[in-house]
Amino acid sequence: MDNYHDPIRHLKYLRQSLSQDNESIGFFISAGCPLSVDMPKGQWPLIPDVKNLTIFINKQLEQDTKYSLLLEELTKAEKSAENIEDILSFLRSLLSVSKGGNVRGLSEEDLLTLEKNICAEIVKKLDVALPSQETPYHRLCNWIRSIDRKSAVELFTTNYDLLMEQALEDLEVPYFDGFVGARRSFFDLRAVEDNLIPTHWSRLWKIHGSINWYQKDIDSEKKVYRSSEVKKNASHLIYPSHLKYEESRKMPYLALIDQLNRFIRKKSSFLILSGYSFNDSHLNDTIVNALKANPTAMVLGLMYDRYEIDSSTERYPEAYRLAKKQHNLNIWTFDKAIIGTNLGKWKKDHKKEDEDLDLVQFSPSEKKSDGSDHFEDLVKLGNFSELTNFLKKIIGPLREDKNVK
Numbered sequence: 001m002d003n004y005h006d007p008i009r010h011l012k013y014l015r016q017s018l019s020q021d022n023e024s025i026g027f028f029i030s031a032g033c034p035l036s037v038d039m040p041k042g043q044w045p046l047i048p049d050v051k052n053l054t055i056f057i058n059k060q061l062e063q064d065t066k067y068s069l070l071l072e073e074l075t076k077a078e079k080s081a082e083n084i085e086d087i088l089s090f091l092r093s094l095l096s097v098s099k100g101g102n103v104r105g106l107s108e109e110d111l112l113t114l115e116k117n118i119c120a121e122i123v124k125k126l127d128v129a130l131p132s133q134e135t136p137y138h139r140l141c142n143w144i145r146s147i148d149r150k151s152a153v154e155l156f157t158t159n160y161d162l163l164m165e166q167a168l169e170d171l172e173v174p175y176f177d178g179f180v181g182a183r184r185s186f187f188d189l190r191a192v193e194d195n196l197i198p199t200h201w202s203r204l205w206k207i208h209g210s211i212n213w214y215q216k217d218i219d220s221e222k223k224v225y226r227s228s229e230v231k232k233n234a235s236h237l238i239y240p241s242h243l244k245y246e247e248s249r250k251m252p253y254l255a256l257i258d259q260l261n262r263f264i265r266k267k268s269s270f271l272i273l274s275g276y277s278f279n280d281s282h283l284n285d286t287i288v289n290a291l292k293a294n295p296t297a298m299v300l301g302l303m304y305d306r307y308e309i310d311s312s313t314e315r316y317p318e319a320y321r322l323a324k325k326q327h328n329l330n331i332w333t334f335d336k337a338i339i340g341t342n343l344g345k346w347k348k349d350h351k352k353e354d355e356d357l358d359l360v361q362f363s364p365s366e367k368k369s370d371g372s373d374h375f376e377d378l379v380k381l382g383n384f385s386e387l388t389n390f391l392k393k394i395i396g397p398l399r400e401d402k403n404v405k
Helices: 007-018 050-060 065-076 084-095 108-126 136-144 163-170 189-193 247-264 281-293 317-323 384-404
Strands: 025-029 154-157 185-187 202-206 209-218 221-226 236-238 270-274 298-302 308-310 329-332 336-339 342-346 365-367 375-377
Touching: 007 384, 050 084, 050 108, 065 084, 065 108, 084 108, 108 209, 108 236, 136 163, 136 384, 154 247, 163 202, 189 247, 202 209, 202 247, 209 247, 247 281, 270 384, 281 317, 281 329, 317 329, 342 375
Parallel strands: 025 154, 025 270, 154 202, 270 298, 298 329
Antiparallel strands: 185 221, 209 221, 209 236, 329 336, 336 342, 365 375
């Protein structure tokens, strides 16, 4: 017997949760989100996904014999040469044991040069601007500033680009990212951990670093700082792994991972994941362990596309495995959802008479792709653009409620 979830009921719950001005609300923006930005013909995507970014970098460095050797050793270690995050993580694992000799045919100097070259190629692809002020990023920022909140909205991201910063600044939404200062901004650990920032400032936590973060030797000590511009030929701080770094690199990463843990442990916190495929085991552990410690928290993973790739292949197996064991981790795909550990298809309850037209548009009924004449109910909030359209739709009622008070 098939299980079903009523999409209108759960969309109402989502709208109600996002309308709260006194609860802790956060968004986790990951690699799939830039793909939702509409671009002129022939220019999409604004930023490629991880696989295509890796293809670009491999092509750019294919003449580098040291890079070719790195990929050979990576393959021997049964890691993916089609994932730039795996490549960087593997490289840094070699760096950690490279002092005083060669590792897999690569010296410490070779590895440092490769790291710098890889990050430089990443920056080439990611140093881009949003094409207008009508993007999904701008819709999210417009929702953030739509109501005064007793608890600041927190934005977590694994992306290294500056798209979120651009949208926040375009709409003059004040935010804090852990760095303070104007000339060469430094990371203020106390301000992060003790929450010493005005409530009306949103928080932007870039867990895997950023293309405008750098490491520099200052007074014989390595320091991490943020610049207002993206510099060429600099030591970019991009780290898609949880390896142990020297203290200067480790501190921002661990502090921001801890911030994610702290956020989920807040009473009745609500975190929405968008563009995240659950391929980072360290982040998954952080999220699930915090949920286990705080049964009042809720994490909602909005996943792009259908539940399965084909009849025998799940699209996001790790996400499903975790959600089926953790009651307060819900996963929504276009055609199915795991809610309260229960997997079910989306299906409207047509017996209800109080149909909410604002919500019905976010659960369209479409003809099945199996060639039959049957229809199925869908929820496509796993598309970041559709999610932010949903946010845009609820701004009006939010402002009306505010004016009534």
